Every structure is written in C-alpha cells, then in structure tokens.
Amino acid sequence: MIGTVAGASAMYGAMGALGLAQASTYDGRLELSGDPKGTRVLILGAGLAGMTAAYELGRAGYEVKVLEFREKAGGRCWSLRGGDTYTELGGETQEVTFSEGNYINPGPWRIPSDHYAVLDYCKRFGVKLEPFIQVNYNAYLHNPDAFEGKPQRFREISSDFRGHVAELLAKVVDQNALDASVTEADAELLLAALKRYGALNDDMAYTTGEASSAYRGWASPEGGGTTGKPEASEVIPLSEILQSNLWRNLTAGDDLHMQSTIFQPIGGMDKIADAFAREVGEVVTYNAKVTRIRHEGETVTATWIPSDGGDEQTETANYCICTIPFSILSQIDHDFSSRMSGIIDGMYYASSFKCGIEFKRRFWEQDEHIYGGISYTTLPISLISYPSTDFFSDGPAVLLSAYSWGAASYQFNAMSPAERLETVLGYGSQIHAQYRDEFVSGVSVGWHRVPWVLGCYGIWKDRDADYMDATMMDGRTLMAGEHISYLPAWMEGAILSALDAVQRLHTSVTEA
Numbered sequence: 468m469i470g471t472v473a474g475a476s477a478m479y480g481a482m483g484a485l486g487l488a489q490a491s492t493y494d495g496r497l498e499l500s501g502d503p504k505g506t507r508v509l510i511l512g513a514g515l516a517g518m519t520a521a522y523e524l525g526r527a528g529y530e531v532k533v534l535e536f537r538e539k540a541g542g543r544c545w546s547l548r549g550g551d552t553y554t555e556l557g558g559e560t561q562e563v564t565f566s567e568g569n570y571i572n573p574g575p576w577r578i579p580s581d582h583y584a585v586l587d588y589c590k591r592f593g594v595k596l597e598p599f600i601q602v603n604y605n606a607y608l609h610n611p612d613a614f615e616g617k618p619q620r621f622r623e624i625s626s627d628f629r630g631h632v633a634e635l636l637a638k639v640v641d642q643n644a645l646d647a648s649v650t651e652a653d654a655e656l657l658l659a660a661l662k663r664y665g666a667l668n669d670d671m672a673y674t675t676g677e678a679s680s681a682y683r684g685w686a687s688p689e690g691g692g693t694t695g696k697p698e699a700s701e702v703i704p705l706s707e708i709l710q711s712n713l714w715r716n717l718t719a720g721d722d723l724h725m726q727s728t729i730f731q732p733i734g735g736m737d738k739i740a741d742a743f744a745r746e747v748g749e750v751v752t753y754n755a756k757v758t759r760i761r762h763e764g765e766t767v768t769a770t771w772i773p774s775d776g777g778d779e780q781t782e783t784a785n786y787c788i789c790t791i792p793f794s795i796l797s798q799i800d801h802d803f804s805s806r807m808s809g810i811i812d813g814m815y816y817a818s819s820f821k822c823g824i825e826f827k828r829r830f831w832e833q834d835e836h837i838y839g840g841i842s843y844t845t846l847p848i849s850l851i852s853y854p855s856t857d858f859f860s861d862g863p864a865v866l867l868s869a870y871s872w873g874a875a876s877y878q879f880n881a882m883s884p885a886e887r888l889e890t891v892l893g894y895g896s897q898i899h900a901q902y903r904d905e906f907v908s909g910v911s912v913g914w915h916r917v918p919w920v921l922g923c924y925g926i927w928k929d930r931d932a933d934y935m936d937a938t939m940m941d942g943r944t945l946m947a948g949e950h951i952s953y954l955p956a957w958m959e960g961a962i963l964s965a966l967d968a969v970q971r972l973h974t975s976v977t978e979a
Contacts, residue, residue: 490581490723491581491582491583491584491954491959491963492963493582493583493584493587493959493962493963493966496587496591497523497526497527497966497969497970499523499526499527499969499970499973500977501973501976501977502528502977503524503527503528503529503973503976503977504976505530506529506530506785506786506976507529507530507531507532507783507784507785507786508520508524508529508530508531508532508784508785508786508787508788508972509532509533509534509767509769509782509783509784509786509787509788510524510531510532510533510534510787510788510789510790511533511534511757511760511769511787511788511789511790511791512533512534512535512536512542512789512790512791512948513533513534513535513537513540513541513542513744513751513753514540514541514542514543514544514790514948514961515541515542515544515739515740515743515958515961515962515965516542516790516947516948516949516961516962516964516965517533517535517542517788517790517947517965518533518540518541518740518743518744518747519588519743519961519962519965519966519969520788520790520947520965520968520969521533521747521750521751522743522746522747523965523966523969524969524972524973525747525750527973530784531747531750532750532752532782532784533747533750533751533752534751534752534755534757534769534771534782535751535752535753535754535755536754536755536756536757536774536919537753537754537919538753538754538774539737539740539744539753540740540741540743540744540747540751540753541737541739541740541741541743541744542574542740542790542919542920543573543574543575543920543923544574544575544736544737544739544740544958545572545573545574545736545737545740546570546571546572546573546735546736546737546738547563547565547570547571547573547823547910547912548563548565548569548570548571548735549563549564549565549566549567549569550563551563553910553912554918555884555912555913555916555917555918556915556916556917556918556921557916559883559884561884561910561911563908563910564825564907564908565823565825565863565865565908565910566825566862566863568734568857569825569863569864569865570734570735570823570865571821571823571865571867571910572731572735572736572737572867573821573823573912573914573917574736575736575957575958576599576731576736576852576867577599577601577729577730577731578596578599578729578730578731578732578958579723579724579725579726579729579957579959580726580727580728580729580730581723581724582724582954582957582958582959583959584959584962584963584966585739585958585959585962586730588739588742588743588962589732589739589742592739592742592743592745592746593742594732594738594739594742595732595733595738596730596731596732596733597730597731597732597733597855597856598727598728598729598730598731598855599729599730599731599839599855600729600838600839600840600853600855601719601720601725601727601729601840601841602621602719602720602725602727602840602841603621603837603838603839603840603841603853604620604621604622604625604840605620605621605622605835605836605837605838605840606620606621606837606840606841606842606843606853607619607620607621607837607842607843607844607851607898608620608621608624608713608716608717608842608843608844609713609842609843609844609845609846609897609898610711610712610713610844610845611844611845611846611897612845613707613710613711613712613713614707614711616897618842618844618898619703619711619713620683620684621717621840621842622682622683622684623683623684623700623703624703624708624711624713624714624717625683625717626666626679626682626683627673627679627683627702627703627705627708628705628708628714628717629664629665629666629682630665630666630667630673630679630682630702631665631673631704631705631708632665632705633661633662633664633665633666633667633673634661634665634667634671634672634673636661637658637661637662637665637667637671638671640654640657640658640661641658641671658671666678666679666681666682666683673702674702675699675700675701675702676699677699679699679700679702680697680699680700683700683702684700685697685698685699685700686698686699686700686701712845713843715843716843719841719843724957731855731856733856739958752771754773754774754775755771755772755773755774755780756771756772756773756774757769757770757771757791757799758770758771758772758779758799758800759799759800759801760787760789760799760800760801760802760803760944761801761802762802762942762943762944765785765943766783766784766785766943767783767784767785767786767787767942767943767944768781768782768783768784769781769782769787784943785943785976786943786944786945786972786975786976787943787944787945788944788945788946788947788965788968788969788972789944789945789946789947790946790947790948790961790965791948792816792919792920792921792922792925792948792950793810793811793812793814793816793925793950794814794815794816794920794921794922794925795919795920795921796811797811797812797814802942803941803942803944804941804942806936807936807937807941807946810933810936810937813928813933814925814926814927814928814950815922815925815926815928816914816915816920816921816922816923816924816925816926817872817914817922817923817924817925817926817956818872818873818876818877818880818913818914818915818922818923819870819871819872819876819913819914819923820869820870820871820872820875820876820879820880820887820911820912820913820914821867821869821870821871821911821912822848822867822868822869822879822887822888822891822909822910822911822912823865823866823867823868823909823910823911824865824866824868824888824891824892824895824902824906824907824908824909825863825864825865825907825908825909826863826864826865826866826901826902826905826906826907827863827905827906827907828861828862828863828864828905829854829859829860829861829864830899830901830905831853831866831899832853832858832859834901835899837853838853838858839853839854839855839858840852840853841853842898844894844897844898846894846897847869847871847875847878847879847890847894848868848869848870848871848875848891848894848895849869849870849871849872849875850867850869850870851866851867851868851869851895851898851899852866852867852870853866854866863907866895868891868892868895868909869891869894869895869911876913876914876915877915879911879913880913880914880915880916884910884911887911887913888909888911891909891911892906892909923956924949924950924955924956925948925949925950925955926955934951937951938951938967938968940971940972940975945968945971945972946968947961947964947965947967947968948961948964948965949961949964951964951968952964
C-alpha cells in the first residue's frame with residue numbers, strides 16, 4: 468500500500484523499518500578463540516537457533532545439553548510427507564498419505580539468495596539445494612469479482628499494466644512536462660526506453676498488436692508453414708486492470724528476499740534440520756517438556772518432564788540460551804526479571820495457515836503449461852504454489868494450495884481439518900477446474916494450533932523500546948530465535964540471533 472501511494476523508495480524504507488526488507492548481516496563463520504574451561508551451556512529448544520548455538524558452542528569446546536519438546540529437531544523448519552501424523556492443539560490428528568517423495572513444508576519453504584548464513588550452513592553440512600521458482604509469468608492472477616471470475620495470466624496483466632503506464636509517462640515526456648528534471652537528450656533516451664519497456668508502437672501508444680503480443684502472449688501463437696502467422700491478443704484497458712486489483716501482486720518477485728535466485732532443499736525443508744541434528748549429535752534430549760526455569764548463583768536449572776509422562780527431571784548449567792518462542796515461554800514457570808517477563812508476555816504471534824493437496828497428475832503442467840511459480844488470488848487461500856521440481860513427471864504431485872495470513876487464516880484455524888480441506892478445494896476449483904477430479908488427499912496446518920509455537924512468528928508491540936533489553940543476559944540466560952532478530956519469520960533471523968548470542972556468551976566466559 469505504501470508503495471502504491473508513495474513509490475518504491477518509500478516502500479523499501481518502510482519495509483526496512485519493519486524488518487521485512489534487509490539483507491543478511493552474516494559476515495562469515497564463527498571462530499571462537501579462548502578456553503571455555505569446561506563451561507556447561509543448556510540450550511532450550513532444538514529449532515534452527517538452538518541447533519546453531521549447540522553446534523557452534525560444541526565446536527568451541529563447551530559442554531552442551533539441548534532440551535527439545537518435540538520428537539525431532541527443526542522447530543518450524545518442518546516437512547510433512549507420507550506416513551507422518553500431526554496432532555494439533557485441540558486433539559485433531561491428520562495422517563499424511565502422500566506418495567513417496569511428495570511433501571509439504573508447513574513452515575519455511577524457500578531460501579533467498581541474500582540469506583547467507585542459511586546457505587553457508589547448507590554448504591557446510593552438505594544439504595543439496597535446487598532453485599525455487601518465485602515468479603512464473605505463465606501462472607495466474609485471480610479475483611472472483613473481476614474478468615467474470617476467470618483467472619488471468621500473470622504475463623498479460625503485467626505487460627498491459629506496464630504498457631499503459633509507459634504510455635502515460637511517454638505522453639508526459641513528449642509534452643515537455645519534465646523539463647525541470649530531464650534534459651532534452653535524456654528525454655529522447657527516456658522515450659526510447661519507454662517504447663521498449665512498455666512495448667509501445669511508433670505512436671508511443673500501447674495497443675493490440677505485434678509489440679504488445681510479444682510480451683503478453685499471442686491469441687494464436689507463432690507457428691510454421693502455411694498456418695504459422697500469429698494473431699495478436701487483445702490488450703486489457705488500464706481501467707479494467709486497476710479496478711480488478713490484480714496489479715497488487717505484480718511486484719511479488721521484486722521484494723529483496725524474493726529476487727532470483729531463490730532456493731529450496733531437495734526433498735523438503737527439514738533436510739536442513741536433519742543436517743543440524745546429525746552434526747550436533749547426542750547432546751539433544753527429545754520429547755522433553757520444560758516446565759520450570761530457575762537461576763541460583765552462577766547456575767541455571769531447567770526442570771522438564773518426558774512426553775510419555777515419566778518422572779520429572781532437571782538439567783543444570785552455567786549458562787542457558789533459550790530459544791523457546793515467547794508464546795510458549797510465557798506459560799512456563801520462570802524467574803526472569805520483571806522487565807524480561809513483561810517483554811515475553813507482551814509479544815503476540817502472527818497467524819498463518821497452509822494446506823498441501825496431492826493430485827493424481829500434474830495438470831497445471833500438462834493442461835495449462837505452468838512449471839513452478841505462484842498464482843495469486845483475492846480468495847482466502849491467497850495463493851497456489853506449484854512444485855519447482857520433478858517437472859514433466861507423470862505421477863501424483865503436491866500443490867501448496869493455500870497460504871493465508873490475518874483474518875483468512877483465523878477462519879481456517881477455526882475449522883476442522885476436513886472442513887479446511889473441503890473449503891480449499893472449493894476455492895482452488897475457481898482457478899483450476901481440475902481440482903476435484905484430480906484430488907487424492909491433503910493436510911493442513913493452522914499455526915495458532917501448532918502446540919510447540921502457537922503462532923507463526925513473534926511480533927513486537929514496541930520494538931524500539933523492548934528489543935535491546937530482550938537481547939541482554941537475564942540472570943544466566945540469553946534469548947535467541949527469529950523473534951530476537953530483524954528478520955522475523957525467516958530461518959536466517961533465527962540463525963543470526965543464535966550466532967550473536969553465542970559470541971556474546973563466549974565473550975562473557977573468556978573475559979571472566
């Protein structure tokens with residue numbers, strides 16, 4: 468909205484202030500010098516922040532222990548595949564029946580090329596990556612209240628919007644309305660640039676014809692022989708595009724973190740978590756629910772119970788790095804300072820919803836020639852993401868068939884899994900008529916119902932006032948995680964937060 472009203476520079480500045488458009492500050496691998504002298508560190512949580520801390524502290528010679536609530540590492544870095552089960556808050560259990568090799572990533576699903584820390588750990592641990600296709604000009608933009616509810620190709624809306632805007636600017640330049648800021652020579656070059664950029668004709672107009680069709684596609688494509696002459700496609704009027712609101716997603720690939728090349732681990736995002744777990748080794752105790760945190764003198768103790776209901780146990784260390792989301796930590800008995808407790812209690816978590824559906828065949832490729840990328844819609848499902856791997860295969864495949872935020876995600880969270888699936892199928896059928904005929908099975912995750920986080924990512928009420936205090940050592944504990952970063956919701960933010968905590972902890976130990 469800011470970009471629409473005030474332009475790209477204002478939008479980028481606002482996104483930077485919100486922590487949504489910044490490149491990673493990762494400046495290379497940690498080299499911790501100095502003897503930790505047998506210092507024992509307790510890490511709470513085996514998400515990417517906790518595993519990063521465990522790995523780096525272990526390399527530096529610390530005695531490390533990790534307590535993890537779940538049966539596996541990774542936290543929100545998570546994949547669901549055939550044979551898995553997932554029980555959400557409220558007791559509903561879903562059984563995933565996807566075919567072998569198919570999966571859905573309920574949490575992180577892509578790695579921007581400017582997230583240097585994640586990429587470096589993948590390289591270090593041998594996690595194989597492949598391109599993730601963010602923008603596909605052959606995908607759809609859809610609004611049920613525009614164009615009689617028919618999906619429009621991304622390239623058509625993009626080319627027409629760009630062409631009309633270029634024509635308007637060309638008219639301004641031609642009328643010498645930019646004399647104050649553009650020289651005569653630059654104005655001539657600008658007109659030439661606008662002609663090419665907007666596919667304008669010799670009269671500097673964006674109209675139905677060869678130039679526009681070369682961008683937006685032909686009504687009858689170029690061919691060979693006697694029937695090879697193409698037929699130009701009809702340009703959509705600017706007013707119709709503006710009223711449709713489909714222009715809102717044209718810049719989806721322009722965000723700093725969405726610019727190509729984007730990556731994904733081959734076989735699912737949890738390949739990263741698995742690699743960390745392999746490198747960290749036996750220091751992690753899984754199925755350990757932390758119930759109490761206490762500081763006494765130069766030690767910190769965490770009390771926990773096994774998930775199978777066994778006896779209460781304790782772990783004591785010289786220091787603690789706590790990566791438990793504040794949405795959960797606020798419910799744990801602890802003795803943090805009143806200042807830290809207020810920050811923990813004051814953070815709320817964004818709502819998000821994802822649904823993965825397996826279909827009998829890749830109809831989006833076979834029928835509609837869409838290979839990877841994302842279709843966007845104003846329907847509550849928000850988008851449909853097509854797999855960026857196994858192109859042209861014949862077997863079943865999984866679509867990310869919904870990825871919703873805000874009010875729409877709350878509505879999905881309030882439904883049963885069966886109701887969500889039926890609703891997503893209904894919405895998706897408005898974009899792809901093949902949905903119901905090709906449907907096999909599906910699984911959904913509403914993040915406010917995920918027991919180990921109760922939300923998607925942390926949101927600060929007053930970052931300026933609270934953030935730095937949250938990073939400070941409280942007793943013998945440092946906080947880490949995506950919520951202690953300016954890259955919220957990203958794996959990069961979690962890792963950078965952990966690296967910063969490790970460095971500061973090591974400084975305290977070695978200087979002491």
